[in-house]
Amino acid sequence: MVCNVTVSPLSSARFPVPLEWGVLPGPEAVPGARWLVAAIVREWGVPLSDDALQDLELCAGEVIANALLHTGDRCLVTVLRRPGQLRVEVADRCPALPVRERGADETGGRGLLLLEALAGAWGWHPEGAGKVVWFEFPEQREAPCPHGWGTALGLAAA
Numbered sequence: 001m002v003c004n005v006t007v008s009p010l011s012s013a014r015f016p017v018p019l020e021w022g023v024l025p026g027p028e029a030v031p032g033a034r035w036l037v038a039a040i041v042r043e044w045g046v047p048l049s050d051d052a053l054q055d056l057e058l059c060a061g062e063v064i065a066n067a068l069l070h071t072g073d074r075c076l077v078t079v080l081r082r083p084g085q086l087r088v089e090v091a092d093r094c095p096a097l098p099v100r101e102r103g104a105d106e107t108g109g110r111g112l113l114l115l116e117a118l119a120g121a122w123g124w125h126p127e128g129a130g131k132v133v134w135f136e137f138p139e140q141r142e143a144p145c146p147h148g149w150g151t152a153l154g155l156a157a158a
Contacts, residue, residue: 020078025068033077034061037088040079046086047139055118056137060088062111063133067092071130085120085136093130 019040023033037060038053048056060077067075067090076091098112115122115135122135 018080030065063090087136089134091132
């Protein structure tokens with residue numbers, strides 16, 4: 001007996017599927033890439049407040065700008081949604097490690113401090129000849145307050 005089974009990649013895919021794209025070097029590329037990160041998050045319906053979405057967009061812009069500035073080459077941006085969190089990764093071809101602190105007299109170099117203040121978590125790992133800098137934002141679930149008035153973030157609905 002012969003069975004014909006058709007397997008669709010959609011039957012085993014996890015949604016939303018991570019999205020990634022290359023960003024060409026140049027400061028004019030950063031606003032569009034930053035906007036695209038926010039547009040993906042909105043399209044996926046990730047529960048983030050307007051403030052958190054603005055923070056996410058700012059963090060994306062900082063990490064993408066750092067990758068383009070320090071390599072002079074394209075970078076690869078990936079947006080992933082995992083249970084309870086959203087992750088953005090930016091891969092570049094520069095092996096130099098991210099530097100968090102700069103001297104008081106320097107005009108730049110504070111982007112990673114901003115990332116540390118705004119993102120739920122961030123870090124980096126080596127990848128090929130370069131590295132991946134990533135950051136995560138926790139999803140914000142709203143639930144009625146236990147007292148019956150207002151809204152609480154981070155509580156599971158009863």
